Amino acid sequence: MEHGEYRPPEKRRKRRCAIFSVVAVLLIIFILVIVLALTYRQNTEKLKPTFIARCEEFKGYDCEKIWSAFEQAYVGQDPCNVSMGAYDPLIAAAPFRPACNRMMFWSKTKKVVHDFTEKRDCFLTLEDTLLGSVLDGLTWCGKEGSSKTFTTGCPGWTDCNNNPVRSFWNRASAAFADVACGDVTAMLNGSIITPFSPTSIFASIEVKRFNSTRMRSLNVVLVTQESTVTNCTNASLKDLQKELDEGIKYNCKEVAESQIQECSSNPEKPCGACW
Numbered sequence: 001m002e003h004g005e006y007r008p009p010e011k012r013r014k015r016r017c018a019i020f021s022v023v024a025v026l027l028i029i030f031i032l033v034i035v036l037a038l039t040y041r042q043n044t045e046k047l048k049p050t051f052i053a054r055c056e057e058f059k060g061y062d063c064e065k066i067w068s069a070f071e072q073a074y075v076g077q078d079p080c081n082v083s084m085g086a087y088d089p090l091i092a093a094a095p096f097r098p099a100c101n102r103m104m105f106w107s108k109t110k111k112v113v114h115d116f117t118e119k120r121d122c123f124l125t126l127e128d129t130l131l132g133s134v135l136d137g138l139t140w141c142g143k144e145g146s147s148k149t150f151t152t153g154c155p156g157w158t159d160c161n162n163n164p165v166r167s168f169w170n171r172a173s174a175a176f177a178d179v180a181c182g183d184v185t186a187m188l189n190g191s192i193i194t195p196f197s198p199t200s201i202f203a204s205i206e207v208k209r210f211n212s213t214r215m216r217s218l219n220v221v222l223v224t225q226e227s228t229v230t231n232c233t234n235a236s237l238k239d240l241q242k243e244l245d246e247g248i249k250y251n252c253k254e255v256a257e258s259q260i261q262e263c264s265s266n267p268e269k270p271c272g273a274c275w
């Protein structure tokens with residue numbers, strides 16, 4: 001050691017190390033708390049602004065009231081124990097209005113259907129209504145003992161039947177089918193061997209609620225592509241015909257996806273000429 005260099009006594013050096021360690025631990029805890037708080041906030045806050053913004057695109061509705069009716073269905077609940085009935089107050093807050101001769105149902109054809117309804121106002125799907133629109137593509141759930149809405153860490157579609165998202169779509173689909181009237185259209189997928197799948201929402205909920213006192217016909221548009229594996233003689237489509245309420249006329253037409261897309265991008269073409 002060089003002459004004149006001063007070294008603190010051993011005790012003072014140890015004290016400085018201890019203080020440094022405490023400060024470092026406190027800093028790490030502080031950073032962890034900030035990260036957890038931001039993650040928690042991110043998981044719980046982004047749904048309502050999206051819901052309200054999408055709702056306000058529909059004039060004449062009290063969006064705060066509809067939001068309250070929505071969150072009461074799942075907030076504070078076990079996310080695997082939210083039944084379809086939990087959304088009854090929401091359906092009552094924003095009831096579906098019948099759009100006779102324009103209503104479109106679908107199954108395994110979400111993209112082609114919504115590409116079409118976004119570009120042409122020939123038809124109305126559930127996702128074009130207020131309730132279908134505010135929640136399309138979103139996920140949400142609550143937790144027992146919490147008043148928060150979570151958007152991550154929620155059960156997936158198949159994790160449990162009574163999850164908040166699946167119960168909502170089942171309930172909304174039932175209410176939408178309850179007002180189906182006039183000539184109704186259903187766009188089904190000709191590239192799968194069972195276009196009318198018994199486990200689908202269309203088959204298990206919607207078709208069962210079609211009522212001949214309101215509905216005149218069901219016109220199936222079977223979307224075909226190069227990979228098409230079926231046609232209107234498909235066995236599952238025969239089942240669909242049998243399941244229809246007595247008095248509802250059934251039609252089926254194979255339509256190339258390219259023809260639907262062409263019609264989507266040609267607004268001058270009248271709706272009825274699309275297929």
Ligand code: DVN
Binds near residue numbers: 104107125169173206
């Ligand atoms: O008539 C339509 C419409 O009114 C809707 O409300 O119900 C009918 C469509 O439901 P579907 O007959 O069950 O048809 P799909 O294509 O089997 O399922 C419709 C949607 O439910 C899917 O697009 C999924 O939504 P997403 O993730 O694309 O926004 C969802 N879904 C169905 N099975 C699922 C699933 N999501 C995740 N995992 C699954 N196994």
